[in-house]
Amino acid sequence: xxxxxxxxxxxxxxxxxxxxxxxxxxxxxxxxxxxxxxxxxxxxxxxxxxxxxxxxxxxxxxxxxxxxxxxxxxxxxxxxxxxxxxxxxxxxxxxxxxxxxxxxxxxxxxxxxxxxxxxxxxxxxxxxxxxxxxxxxxxxxxxxxxxxxxxxxxxxxxxxxxxxxxxxxxxxxxxxxxxxxxxxxxxxxxxxxxxxxxxxxxxxxxxxxxxxxxxxxxxxxxxxxxxxxxxxxxxxxxxxxxxxxxxxxxxxxxxxxxxxxxxxxxxxxxxxxxxxxxxxxxxxxxxxxxxxxxxxxxxxxxxxxxxxxxxxxxxxxxxxxxxxxxxxxxxxxxxxxxxxxxxxxxxxxxxxxxxxxxxxxxxxxxxxxxxxxxxxxxxxxxxxxxxxxxxxxxxxxxxxxxxxxxxxxxxxxxxxxxxxxxxxxxxxxxxxxxxxxxxxxxxxxxxxxxxxxxxxxxxxxxxxxxxxxxxxxxxxxxxxxxxxxxxxxxxxxxxxxxxxxxxxxxxxxxxxxxxxxxxxxxxxxxxxxxxxxxxxxxxxxxxxxxxxxxxxxxxxxxxxxxxxxxxxxxxxxxxxxxxxxxxxxxxxxxxxxxxxxxxxxxxxxxxxxxxxx
Ligand code: AGP
Numbered sequence: 001x002x003x004x005x006x007x008x009x010x011x012x013x014x015x016x017x018x019x020x021x022x023x024x025x026x027x028x029x030x031x032x033x034x035x036x037x038x039x040x041x042x043x044x045x046x047x048x049x050x051x052x053x054x055x056x057x058x059x060x061x062x063x064x065x066x067x068x069x070x071x072x073x074x075x076x077x078x079x080x081x082x083x084x085x086x087x088x089x090x091x092x093x094x095x096x097x098x099x100x101x102x103x104x105x106x107x108x109x110x111x112x113x114x115x116x117x118x119x120x121x122x123x124x125x126x127x128x129x130x131x132x133x134x135x136x137x138x139x140x141x142x143x144x145x146x147x148x149x150x151x152x153x154x155x156x157x158x159x160x161x162x163x164x165x166x167x168x169x170x171x172x173x174x175x176x177x178x179x180x181x182x183x184x185x186x187x188x189x190x191x192x193x194x195x196x197x198x199x200x201x202x203x204x205x206x207x208x209x210x211x212x213x214x215x216x217x218x219x220x221x222x223x224x225x226x227x228x229x230x231x232x233x234x235x236x237x238x239x240x241x242x243x244x245x246x247x248x249x250x251x252x253x254x255x256x257x258x259x260x261x262x263x264x265x266x267x268x269x270x271x272x273x274x275x276x277x278x279x280x281x282x283x284x285x286x287x288x289x290x291x292x293x294x295x296x297x298x299x300x301x302x303x304x305x306x307x308x309x310x311x312x313x314x315x316x317x318x319x320x321x322x323x324x325x326x327x328x329x330x331x332x333x334x335x336x337x338x339x340x341x342x343x344x345x346x347x348x349x350x351x352x353x354x355x356x357x358x359x360x361x362x363x364x365x366x367x368x369x370x371x372x373x374x375x376x377x378x379x380x381x382x383x384x385x386x387x388x389x390x391x392x393x394x395x396x397x398x399x400x401x402x403x404x405x406x407x408x409x410x411x412x413x414x415x416x417x418x419x420x421x422x423x424x425x426x427x428x429x430x431x432x433x434x435x436x437x438x439x440x441x442x443x444x445x446x447x448x449x450x451x452x453x454x455x456x457x458x459x460x461x462x463x464x465x466x467x468x469x470x471x472x473x474x475x476x477x478x479x480x481x482x483x484x485x486x487x488x489x490x491x492x493x494x495x496x497x498x499x500x501x502x503x504x505x506x507x508x509x510x511x512x513x514x515x516x517x518x519x520x521x522x523x524x525x526x527x528x529x530x531x532x533x534x535x536x537x538x539x540x541x542x543x544x545x546x547x548x549x550x551x552x553x554x555x556x557x558x559x560x561x562x563x564x565x566x567x568x569x570x571x572x573x574x575x576x577x578x579x580x581x582x583x584x585x586x587x588x589x590x591x592x593x594x595x596x597x598x599x600x601x602x603x604x605x606x607x608x609x610x611x612x613x
Contacts, residue, residue: 002029002100002269003072004182005199006161006171009190009220013037013068014058016192020199021051021070028381028396029072030080030273034058035087035096036068037168042096046085067168069161069193071098074272074396077106078123087163088127090134091118094165095143097130100195101158101177102268104443107277109153129154133162143167144217144226151176151215151228156443157264157450159195171218175210176228177264177450181250182210184223186237191218197240197250208235209251212454248401254600256402256494260586264450266397266407267579270414271442280436282422287375288391294426297347297373300327303335303363304351305610307405307489308412311377312351313482314578315416321575322420322438324429332359335366342372350376353400353408354609355383364388377412393419402601403608404494406586409486410579414445417575441573451570452583459584462549462565463591466520472497473511474522474585475504475537478530483551483578487522487585494593494603504530504537515546522588523563524581527553528574538562551581 003024007013017034032054033046043063047053051072071086078084087096103109106125113131114120120127132153136146143164151160157177173193175182185192185200185207192200193216197207208223210216214233217224225235238251252258274283300319302312309331316327330340332350336359342348348367352360355378364385367374376385379395386392395411421438424430430438466472472491476484485501492499502511504523515521521541525534535558541548542562550563553571560566567584569577593600 002074002195003199004069004098004100004159004161004193004195006069006163006173006193006218007190008067008171008218009187010066011190012064013066014063016203017068017070018051018055018058019202020194021072023198023201024072024196025051028398029074031073031075031085032071033085033087034068034070035163036063036065037163037165038063038065040165040168042089042093042163042165044087044089044096046087047082048080048085067163067171069096069098069163069171074269076102076268076272076275077125077277080273084122084124086126088122088124088130090130092134092138094137095130095133096163097126097133098161099126099129099158100265100268102156102271102443102446103128103158104155104447129160130162137164137166143170144172144215147172147174148215148228148230156447161193169219173210173216173218174228175212175214177212177447182216183250184208184210184216184218186222189220191220191222193218198248201240205240207238207240209238212450253594254402254590256404256406256590256600259400259402259406260583260590261453262398263407263410263583264446264453266411267414267446267449269396269398270411271445272396274418275439275442277439277443280432280439281425282418282439284393284418284422286392286394287419289422289426291426293373294423296345297325298345300325300347300349301335301340301342302327302329302349302351303332303360305332305357305359307409307486308351308353308360310482310486310489311409311412311416313485314413314479317479318416318420318575319423322430323423323427325423330363332357332363336362340366340370342367342370344371344373346372348372348374350374350385350389351412352376352385353379353395353405355380355385356609356611358611361385377415379408379411403603403606404490404589404600409582410449413579414442418442438575441576444573445576445579448570448572448576448580449583452580455568455584456587459567459587460591462567463588463595465565466549466588467592467595469497469520470518471514472499472520472522473514474499474501474524475507475534476501476524477504477534479528479574480524480526480530480578480581483524483581483585484522486582487524487589490586490589491592493606494589494600495596495598497592504534507537507540512540512544515541515544517545517547520547520549522549522551522585524551525559526551526569526577526581527556527571528577535559551584
């Protein structure tokens with residue numbers, strides 16, 4: 001997970017940056033770098049590899065100064081290498097940038113800047129930002145205004161820090177969209193910037209969180225917060241706890257809330273290092289998927305429990321549709337005792353956030369005994385499910401603390417999409433054009449998730465209306481049928497409201513008998529290939545006096561007319577729509593549970609990792 005640290009003050013910035021980056025190390029990264037202002041110019045040290053490598057570079061060629069920025073990178077565009085590691089410099093070398101996020105339109109911007117004669121020094125999307133800033137600085141515009149003008153060109157969600165040798169008294173930071181944290185730490189005559197609180201916790205407890213659409217002009221004496229339009233705005237200084245676990249919660253009341261909001265970043269990290277946007281290709285090296293294996297696979301069985309199994313159900317639709325390989329989804333506790341049919345041409349794909357779930361591990365053992373090919377998608381690095389597999393995909397979301405899984409649900413959805421594209425590519429069942437389109441769509445995902453999060457206030461209003469219900473039914477169809485299961489699971493596990501997820505077409509075969517004014521029906525009806533069918537479910541529920549809460553695509557006036565409440569999601573390519581449709585449902589469950597005053601992060605009777613049968 002990319003991390004950012006910045007410092008301005010009387011002390012030497014280098015050790016502060018290195019220590020800060022070290023505190024973020026557990027999130028994972030593949031390269032690291034720092035830039036420090038020394039005697040009027042910027043000194044950069046950066047390389048692929050771990051922080052020890054960066055520390056060695058600094059030891060060989062020391063760099064000292066009172067202002068600097070640093071970064072740990074998980075590659076999204078361009079391989080992990082010294083030239084692609086952050087910080088990046090523009091053409092003049094006067095400005096450096098460190099960045100978290102994906103510049104969705106970087107190819108366009110690179111062409112535009114290239115036509116102006118800019119020569120790019122890296123393969124990253126990030127470099128276009130600093131080249132834009134350089135462009136405006138060379139027109140005689142100051143750093144803050146140059147940054148603001150540059151940010152207007154960017155599509156996507158971003159956390160950014162910029163430092164310029166021409167204005168050594170400041171660092172400019174910005175949070176654009178819901179790209180995850182940018183936090184400013186206030187000290188005595190010194191100021192810190194970080195993507196995450198642990199990076200600066202040893203120096204200060206006084207912090208300012210940037211909201212989406214805000215910039216910070218950071219100096220030794222503190223910070224000025226502005227909108228992206230240039231208006232100075234008041235800000236709140238938060239006092240965070242010393243306890244690192246509590247501090248990690250930052251501005252959020254609960255870990256679940258934080259983890260829901262981390263999804264822009266976790267989805268960026270999920271893609272990191274796996275996608276070559278220029279070639280339109282996916283790379284999943286740890287899966288050990290060769291062309292020979294891809295062509296010989298006759299069946300994939302996805303096995304998992306709970307939320308992970310719901311992700312697997314979406315994976316079935318994706319792998320069948322994109323790669324044309326038959327897929328079964330089997331709950332791990334069933335698979336392990338059913339004497340399943342598995343041979344050397346069967347891949348069993350286990351999905352597990354913890355990688356330690358007893359039933360899932362037992363299903364993997366069963367596969368091993370039967371001679372199948374064993375893959376896993378796992379969040380916890382080094383866990384059993386990762387170690388015993390023939391190949392794996394790591395979720396790259398960072399630790400998930402809340403018992404109710406959120407970011408560890410959306411990450412595997414994207415992993416499964418990438419797996420389907422890779423499998424299809426190796427089996428030769430995708431045209432070049434189609435593959436490029438599917439890959440290009442991946443760049444949209446983080447920002448689309450951010451748009452869902454921007455609508456939280458509306459979700460909270462719906463939560464208020466529903467907080468006292470006793471039962472709730474969730475209906476979905478096609479690729480969003482598992483979204484109904486997952487939405488219902490989220491509600492039941494943290495709010496203790498009885499909730500059922502159902503394939504919408506099954507409603508008339510029984511559950512329709514339950515519908516009345518006391519049984520809200522949550523209908524997941526984005527503009528996907530099943531939209532028309534879902535719409536008729538809304539009509540059927542309304543005809544029986546049901547209260548309908550629809551998850552619908554922005555601009556859908558028809559649904560707005562029929563549903564009692566609407567949770568809006570942005571238009572999303574349908575194969576990625578389960579990522580966006582689930583986010584309002586995660587927020588809905590969270591707010592209902594919080595309104596009921598419940599222990600959201602540790603609901604009764606549940607454990608984060610179910611290591612017993
Ligand atoms: C998710 O909200 C649940 N707490 C639970 O269903 C969980 O997904 C399940 O126990 C599987 O866990 P795993 O991903 O660690 O294997």
